[in-house]
Amino acid sequence: MDDKLRERLRTAAEAHRPDRERMLARVERGMAEGPSARTPPGPLPWLRVVGATAAVCGVLAVGAYAVTSAGGGQTRGGQVAASPVPSASTPAPAGSGRVPELRTEDGPLWADGAVDPHSNAYWAQSNVTLRTTQPLSSLTVELRIAQTGGVDTTGSWRSLPERDFTVSAQEKGGYLVYRWTLKPGRTVPVGTHMFAGQYNHAEGDRSADGDYFTANAARSTGQRVSVGDDFTSDH
Known part of the structure; x- marks a missing residue:
């Protein structure tokens, strides 16, 4: 991942600000309406809202992790792959090659x-x-x-x-x-x-x-x- 792409991801993550007023309004509206007759049995509305909020937070956390990890490697299938460490090699000293087979x-x-x-x-x-x-x-x-x-x-x-x-x-x-x-x-x-x-x-x-x-x-x-x-x- 090049430097420009990492910078764009980091900028996008830092610029994101949750709309708290909109989220609170959805919570209050859900509590006031109560369960609908057409809604199948399930978690209470406030639990659903809290779950949605947690999901949103989770998405933001994953996004922040992806931006933070961008400098250490590339992502493959959702996993961050660390950059390979080059193996050390010692060059052969000059003139140290084998003497060829010779006949006198x-x-x-x-x-x-x-x-x-x-x-x-x-x-x-x-x-x-x-x-x-x-x-x-x-x-x-x-x-x-x-x-x-x-x-x-x-x-x-x-x-x-x-x-x-x-x-x-x-x-x-x-x-x-x-x-x-x-x-x-x-x-x-x-x-x-x-x-x-x-x-x-x-x-x-x-x-x-x-x-x-x-x-x-x-x-x-x-x-x-x-x-x-x-x-x-x-x-």
């Missing part, structure tokens, strides 16, 4: 992820190591650092030539996401290669349990391979 080896490609041992209480580096036994005609490496507090990029690097890759770093879905994409026409040679993302973080011993990376590549034959790993403490 697929065909000629192998991968590993580890936090660099030179990381400290304010800064860290996450290393992605890839080893391929065949040349790759395409490669996209994506490193995701969970936003555990104060995580902010300070740079990145790779062991392969810088001119061969398009590099980006951005906040996305509760993660700091680094992405290295091999440019068209370039090739990743056979060997072991490293990709590293560097970042500040909140003071303290940061847990990397929510961090992970993926690497999607294609061999010269066109067959696609995909690997990935997390950064749990057992590395």
Whole structure:
């Protein structure tokens, strides 16, 4: 029920004033006339008048209750329904989603992820190591650092030539996401290669349990391979 309708009901109820003189005149007239010959046996006239008066009062009381209750809910079938209380919900913290199922080896490609041992209480580096036994005609490496507090990029690097890759770093879905994409026409040679993302973080011993990376590549034959790993403490 909107505010305008509640105000109209309240105004109507407050403006109503019983016509006492008219009601008293009806009572006196009923007592003077007495029971009619055509009136079936029943309560005395004054009882009927009192009952009618009580009924009128009851109607007014119900009207006042309806106006008073209008602000607390809507009426359904004569009953006042209380407004529902919204259930509380706690949003999931950023970067706390499950790490997807990953495999560290697929065909000629192998991968590993580890936090660099030179990381400290304010800064860290996450290393992605890839080893391929065949040349790759395409490669996209994506490193995701969970936003555990104060995580902010300070740079990145790779062991392969810088001119061969398009590099980006951005906040996305509760993660700091680094992405290295091999440019068209370039090739990743056979060997072991490293990709590293560097970042500040909140003071303290940061847990990397929510961090992970993926690497999607294609061999010269066109067959696609995909690997990935997390950064749990057992590395």
